[in-house]
Amino acid sequence: MFPKEHSLRFAQLGGMRGDPFGMKVLRPAGPAEAVRLYSQNPEALPLAGGTDLMVAWNSGRLNSRTMLDLSRLKEWRGIEATQDGVRIGPLATHCEIESHPAILKRLPLLAEACSSVGAVQIRHRGTIGGNIANASPAGDSFPALAVYEAFVHTVSQEGRRSLPILELFAGVKKTALKPGELIERIDVRFPAEPPDRQVLRKVGSRQAQTLSKTVGAGLLWLGRGGVVLELRFAFGSVAPTVKRLKAVEAAVNGRKLTAELIERACALLAEDISPIDDIRSTRQYRMVVSRNILRAFLAGA
Numbered sequence: 623m624f625p626k627e628h629s630l631r632f633a634q635l636g637g638m639r640g641d642p643f644g645m646k647v648l649r650p651a652g653p654a655e656a657v658r659l660y661s662q663n664p665e666a667l668p669l670a671g672g673t674d675l676m677v678a679w680n681s682g683r684l685n686s687r688t689m690l691d692l693s694r695l696k697e698w699r700g701i702e703a704t705q706d707g708v709r710i711g712p713l714a715t716h717c718e719i720e721s722h723p724a725i726l727k728r729l730p731l732l733a734e735a736c737s738s739v740g741a742v743q744i745r746h747r748g749t750i751g752g753n754i755a756n757a758s759p760a761g762d763s764f765p766a767l768a769v770y771e772a773f774v775h776t777v778s779q780e781g782r783r784s785l786p787i788l789e790l791f792a793g794v795k796k797t798a799l800k801p802g803e804l805i806e807r808i809d810v811r812f813p814a815e816p817p818d819r820q821v822l823r824k825v826g827s828r829q830a831q832t833l834s835k836t837v838g839a840g841l842l843w844l845g846r847g848g849v850v851l852e853l854r855f856a857f858g859s860v861a862p863t864v865k866r867l868k869a870v871e872a873a874v875n876g877r878k879l880t881a882e883l884i885e886r887a888c889a890l891l892a893e894d895i896s897p898i899d900d901i902r903s904t905r906q907y908r909m910v911v912s913r914n915i916l917r918a919f920l921a922g923a
């Protein structure tokens with residue numbers, strides 16, 4: 623921490639509106655203490671890498687809020703690979719995920735999604751738990767987690783829960799986490815068979831260091847004669863929460879992937895996503911680009 627005079631000067635020079643001395647920080651040494659402190663202080667904000675929270679704090683919006691600093695919870699760091707999948711600690715950073723050998727090999731869409739987050743400085747600090755709990759519609763890890771059908775494990779004084787990733791999101795920046803409940807692990811199973819096709823496409827204003835206008839992840843398994851055994855596709859940034867394409871998947875699964883079927887699937891996309899106009903893009907652009915991503919994937923282009 624800066625000495626008091628230093629912090630004040632920094633605050634003035636940097637134009638921060640967050641009060642550097644008004645922040646109360648709870649610093650648990652382990653998960654059990656974190657859960658206890660959070661249940662005693664349900665108004666506290668869990669603090670992981672701080673790349674989302676500190677932006678809000680700098681704007682002055684979080685003045686006088688208590689922080690629950692998770693950074694000393696070594697049990698919640700790291701990634702454990704098993705035969706069936708990976709167990710990712712909520713404090714695992716995007717950098718750790720994008721370079722983990724088992725994730726690169728068996729869950730490459732997740733590695734690619736994490737490698738597309740912000741700049742390298744953000745990826746070194748930003749965590750997967752923070753990305754999920756922040757629940758931005760543009761969270762880049764979500765479409766990959768959705769097609770890999772990840773589970774989020776939570777803990778609170780009331781006990782533990784395990785939620786499919788899609789059930790964790792309740793709206794723009796809203797989650798199904800209850801007061802006093804923390805994310806303690808994210809489990810992602812390896813697909814039983816490697817997919818025949820897979821894609822991760824993030825489209826923003828620039829090639830890098832950009833927030834998504836749309837971000838899609840897809841897995842496709844094909845059988846004899848080009849029949850679709852299974853399609854899993856999800857888009858982010860085109861609805862309040864990440865969306866699996868239920869209508870598209872239902873139309874395609876079990877059928878031969880003809881040009882006609884691909885067009886029917888693309889027409890059904892409007893049933894699955896509901897993009898809006900906002901500062902980053904327009905409803906129409908997001909719809910057209912998302913449809914192009916889906917069409918190219920199904921056509922094997």
Ligand SMILES: Cc1cc2nc3c(=O)[nH]c(=O)nc-3n(C[C@H](O)[C@H](O)[C@H](O)COP(=O)(O)OP(=O)(O)OC[C@H]3O[C@@H](n4cnc5c(N)ncnc54)[C@H](O)[C@@H]3O)c2cc1C
Pocket residue numbers: 667668669670671672673674675676677692712738739740741744747748749750751752753754755756760761762763799803804805806831832833834
């Ligand atoms: C310049 C910049 C660029 C960015 N670019 C991208 C991008 O391209 N794509 C993208 O998806 N995101 C981007 N982000 C957002 C951010 O970096 C990510 O969402 C990051 O993963 C957040 O993780 P964190 O550890 O920093 O979270 P924090 O800021 O510490 O916390 C975020 C939220 O999660 C809660 N939280 C954290 N851990 C837990 C837990 N274990 N249990 C319950 N709640 C918890 C916090 O209370 C808070 O509400 C960007 C941010 C910045 C500042």
